[in-house]
Every structure is written in C-alpha cells, then in structure tokens.
Amino acid sequence: MAMQDAFRFFTHCKQDAEFRKSAYFCNSPQDLFQWLKTSGFSFTIEEADDALRSLQLKAEDETEADEIKELGQWFHIMAQRPAVSPCHSCAKKSE
Numbered sequence: 776m777a778m779q780d781a782f783r784f785f786t787h788c789k790q791d792a793e794f795r796k797s798a799y800f801c802n803s804p805q806d807l808f809q810w811l812k813t814s815g816f817s818f819t820i821e822e823a824d825d826a827l828r829s830l831q832l833k834a835e836d837e838t839e840a841d842e843i844k845e846l847g848q849w850f851h852i853m854a855q856r857p858a859v860s861p862c863h864s865c866a867k868k869s870e
Contacts, residue, residue, distance in 0.1 A: 781818040781826035784811065785846055795849075804854050820854055823847075 788795045794814075801807040811817065818826070827847040834840035 777818040777822050778826055780816045781823045782830070784814075784816040784818070784823075785826060785830060785843070785850075788846060788850075789842065798853055801853065807853050823850060823854075 798807065798810060801810050824847075827843060827850075830843045831840045834843060
C-alpha cells in the first residue's frame with residue numbers, strides 16, 4: 776500500500792503544481808512527512824526511491840524520464856536528504 780501511495784503522490788505532484796508548492800511550507804523532514812500524511816500519503820524515503828525508479832523505467836520517452844528524475848531531486852531536497860544512486864550496487868561501490 777505504501778508503494779502505491781508513493782506512486783499516487785508523484786503522479787499528483789506532476790499534475791498539480793499548486794499541491795507541490797504547498798510542500799514548501801514544510802520546514803523540516805518531519806514537517807514534510809506530516810504534510811504527506813495529512814494529504815493522504817504514507818511512505819518511506821526508500822519506497823519513494825523505488826517508486827521513482829519504477830516511474831522512470833515506465834517513462835514513454837526521455838523527456839518524461841527527465842521530468843521524473845527532477846521530481847525525485849525536488850523530493851530529496853524537500854526531505855533534506857541527498858538523492859540516491861540509480862541502484863543500490865552503484866551506491867555501495869562509491870562508499
């Protein structure tokens with residue numbers, strides 16, 4: 776269910792700029808996740824990363840994939856956490 780919430784959240788963000796802008800009132804990662812919860816979404820950062828990777832793989836073209844990548848970067852900035860590598864293997868190699 777949480778993964779579906781992440782999919783729904785990112786789809787909603789892509790379609791509704793005003794909804795996405797309301798996240799800017801969050802002053803901390805805790806505020807962001809509380810805002811998500813009150814907005815009807817419940818997922819972890821890891822589930823968000825999985826949803827973003829899946830959305831990128833399903834993108835119809837490079838432009839859509841880039842938009843999803845930017846959305847993921849925006850989410851990580853809002854969550855005050857650096858974006859993860861495309862795969863966990865790559866992330867472990869850079870450590």
